[in-house]
Amino acid sequence: xxxxxxxxxxxxxxxxxxxxxxxxxxxxxxxxxxxxxxxxxxxxxxxxxxxxxxxxxxxxxxxxxxxxxxxxxxxxxxxxxxxxxxxxxxxxxxxxxxxxxxxxxxxxxxxxxxxxxxxxxxxxxxxxxxxxx
Numbered sequence: 046x047x048x049x050x051x052x053x054x055x056x057x058x059x060x061x062x063x064x065x066x067x068x069x070x071x072x073x074x075x076x077x078x079x080x081x082x083x084x085x086x087x088x089x090x091x092x093x094x095x096x097x098x099x100x101x102x103x104x105x106x107x108x109x110x111x112x113x114x115x116x117x118x119x120x121x122x123x124x125x126x127x128x129x130x131x132x133x134x135x136x137x138x139x140x141x142x143x144x145x146x147x148x149x150x151x152x153x154x155x156x157x158x159x160x161x162x163x164x165x166x167x168x169x170x171x172x173x174x175x176x177x178x
Contacts, residue, residue, distance in 0.1 A: 066121070066132075067120075072107075074105065084097045094108050098129075123160050124171070124174065126173065139161060139164045
């Protein structure tokens with residue numbers, strides 16, 4: 046196993062910054078989430094492996110020299126009622142929350158509206174929670 050240089054680690058970290066959404070294409074590990082599973086990069090370790098938060102709840106890391114993944118340029122994360130959801134495209138997420146707005150009222154409609162507005166504004170992680178000011 047080759048230990049990456051500082052320059053190689055910097056390249057990996059620039060290519061896969063924290064928050065990048067990826068999709069599994071191939072992982073040869075009995076504990077791997079299924080092909081097609083989406084996840085969020087939460088870091089890169091000293092060996093150049095990607096530390097992950099998968100939509101399945103798994104945290105199995107990606108070994109770039111062995112696993113096949115696809116980086117989703119338009120991937121986005123939503124958090125609604127505390128549930129973290131990974132989307133392949135911003136449009137798919139926006140369509141879902143727009144439909145939710147039209148089919149709900151009261152506080153639920155407010156939650157969906159907040160997430161929808163953040164999606165339209167281009168945020169990478171869109172949440173129904175308000176930060177304390």
